[in-house]
Amino acid sequence: MIHLLTQHPDILPPVTHQEVHYFDLQYHRGNSWYQGNFPLRRMGKITGEKSPYYLYHPLVPERVAEYDKNIHLIIVLRDPVKRAYSHYQMMKRRGFELRPFRAAIDEETESVESEHIRLAKGDIKGSLVHQRFSYLARGRYVEQLDRWMRYFPKKKMYITTTERFARETQTVCSEIFDFLGMTPVKIHKVKRYNAHDYEPLNLSDEKWLADYFLPFNCKLADSYGVNIDEWT
16 A cells, blocks of 8 residues: 555655564664654655554554554455465465465464463463464454554554455545545556465355354444455
8 A cells, every 4th residue: 555655745655674573573673763764754755664564463553653643554454265365375485484375364363362462461472373364363453453443543543354455446445535634636556566476265264254253343433434245
């Protein structure tokens, strides 16, 4: 999304990486290091970054609030069924995941949840298990948004879905510009080449995932107005 939003003349990208990962993986480096990832402040210009793990990491909302309570949060949610399987395939492609998909999700809860608790308590500084193998947990979006709501009001959050963003790119970008207090501009779509081919999810696992995520999706719709119709 940053590659589209930075088409606005008053939005500047990071000078290092789009995914800085300060508040989750690099927090020990300190605020000065974080600020060094962005261009120097200029009147009327804003900047930002994207790090998907921020949404799920239990300590990030508080860390962000301590850094800047006035920050604006843009949250883009993907169909959790597709997100879970895509995440699994990425871990498999990188050589981190050796289990069949169903075994991976069946074995997730105990290992990932215990790491989540340890991270939240500050007992550990990081967890590769929590980061890499949270196929189900990361799709329970309502739990994560509720955690962010303890530190930021809804007016500081813009929430949409990847499906709507792909379908209504200009409209969504215009809404985001308005959310940021900026005048909308025309966006030119840029083709992205980050797709990977892999074997499709079998129907029984797809149904299992859909049933698993349904109650969480319904709460997401009720609490945050997210349109989940295209996920069902």
